[in-house]
Amino acid sequence: MDVLVDRCAGLDVHKDTVMAVVRRPTPDGTGRTQEVRQYRTFTAALRELRPWLLAERVTQVAMEATGSYWKPVWHVLEAEAGYELLLCNPRHVKNLPGRKTDVSDAAWLAQLLECGLLRGSFVPSPVMARLRDLTRYEKKLTEERTREIQRVQRVLEDAGIKLDSVASDLRRDGQVRAGDARGADRRRARPGGAGRLRADPDAAEDSRAAAGARRRVERAPRAAAAHAAGPHRPPHRCDRAARCAGGGRGRPFSTSVDLLRTIPGLGPRTAWVFLAGAGADMSRFPTAAHLASWAGLCPGNHESAGKRPSGRARKGDTALRTAMVEAAWAATRARTTYLGAQYQRFRRRFGRGGETKAIFAVAHTMLVMAWHVLAAQQPYEELGVDYFTRRQDPAAHARRLAREIEKLGFDVTLQPHAA
Numbered sequence: 001m002d003v004l005v006d007r008c009a010g011l012d013v014h015k016d017t018v019m020a021v022v023r024r025p026t027p028d029g030t031g032r033t034q035e036v037r038q039y040r041t042f043t044a045a046l047r048e049l050r051p052w053l054l055a056e057r058v059t060q061v062a063m064e065a066t067g068s069y070w071k072p073v074w075h076v077l078e079a080e081a082g083y084e085l086l087l088c089n090p091r092h093v094k095n096l097p098g099r100k101t102d103v104s105d106a107a108w109l110a111q112l113l114e115c116g117l118l119r120g121s122f123v124p125s126p127v128m129a130r131l132r133d134l135t136r137y138e139k140k141l142t143e144e145r146t147r148e149i150q151r152v153q154r155v156l157e158d159a160g161i162k163l164d165s166v167a168s169d170l171r172r173d174g175q176v177r178a179g180d181a182r183g184a185d186r187r188r189a190r191p192g193g194a195g196r197l198r199a200d201p202d203a204a205e206d207s208r209a210a211a212g213a214r215r216r217v218e219r220a221p222r223a224a225a226a227h228a229a230g231p232h233r234p235p236h237r238c239d240r241a242a243r244c245a246g247g248g249r250g251r252p253f254s255t256s257v258d259l260l261r262t263i264p265g266l267g268p269r270t271a272w273v274f275l276a277g278a279g280a281d282m283s284r285f286p287t288a289a290h291l292a293s294w295a296g297l298c299p300g301n302h303e304s305a306g307k308r309p310s311g312r313a314r315k316g317d318t319a320l321r322t323a324m325v326e327a328a329w330a331a332t333r334a335r336t337t338y339l340g341a342q343y344q345r346f347r348r349r350f351g352r353g354g355e356t357k358a359i360f361a362v363a364h365t366m367l368v369m370a371w372h373v374l375a376a377q378q379p380y381e382e383l384g385v386d387y388f389t390r391r392q393d394p395a396a397h398a399r400r401l402a403r404e405i406e407k408l409g410f411d412v413t414l415q416p417h418a419a
Helices: 043-055 070-077 101-112 126-158 180-187 200-205 211-218 222-228 240-243 256-260 268-277 290-296 318-333 336-352 353-375 387-391 393-408
Strands: 008-013 017-025 032-040 058-066 084-088
Touching: 008 070, 008 101, 017 043, 017 101, 032 043, 032 101, 058 070, 058 101, 070 084, 070 222, 101 353, 126 268, 126 318, 180 353, 256 268, 256 353, 268 290, 268 318, 290 318, 318 336, 318 353, 336 353
Parallel strands: 008 058, 058 084
Antiparallel strands: 008 017, 017 032
16 A cells, blocks of 8 residues: 655553654655654653654644543644644554564554544643633533432432422422422422422322421432532533633633523533534534534434445544533424424434434534524524425425325315415
8 A cells, every 4th residue: 555654653641651653654665664762641741752753853743532642642743843733533444363562553543544544533722621611621520410409309308208299399499408308399389489480289298297397308418409509500500611611701712602601502501612622613524414413413324235224323522412402302392493393303313213313413503503503604594484395395295195184084185265
């Protein structure tokens, strides 16, 4: 195979060590040779790796995306401008079975690189990396707080206090008092109390009438109650920190957030997750299909012998994919929008039990909308709930409905209205 990169290097990155292989031409120019070195992953040792790569006149360096171990190596090596760094998908660089060693893995990377068979993955900028850490940490805090509230709810249920049966939310301005169930029940009727009532006040009164209830509720873990009683918004205010990470007072991402919020169902929190995952510059994705493929929000491409055994979606950015699916659920609740009409259309197409597929398709549509909104720097324009009916042929639609009615055993005559 032709050699396209004259001098290159492959790095097999581990937690404590980095195996580096440099491939270069032989002195007589008739073949290829390689040199192997091993370095520790400490910053001082990695700084010794950079001058060696420059001394060997390496133009490209490839490494696998192995968990988070590649990040410190990448940060140290990217400080030099004498070579190009490529972060490769591990699925694209699988070595032959039975030949698995650190040296062979690094050499295999270098061989693929010198033949031009490797393609670099998208690496976020430092600002985007900080946004990712902030938004994902905030999501973890929200999930942990929800679990604590569920633990308190189980203790109340064990005590026979069925607040969940009469109130939509156990929190009062984000607070749950596990040790005072009677007070929690009394807050139900006040504005800002434990959500809205699901039953009449008598049922709410019966929900806390249980022998020994207070004594059993006292067993609720105080740590869980204290955690659940925290403010609804995390104390560190990740959204404000994200804006600071986006450029301080200039806030270069604020315009992108405002543009994304014009899409129905896509709120400010999801907009920040989108910017942390894909960024505000859509030029890195040639088309919206490239963005959907990178995020894992498009059908899989698997064909053999002319058959497609599965359309399972490929893996992608988990945080972005989850956020877009959650936004799709919110967008489909409005029946007067294009997304709501598309959801109903997909549900009819996929049949019974096709809600998950329909939501996934709507999330893909919203991701495509986000790409066009940011690429054109124009707000989203609502297409309308009647978008699909405007595009279809009325006569063909009438004939299709007539055939469905005829299958039920009725005769149908199509007669247009008199003008």
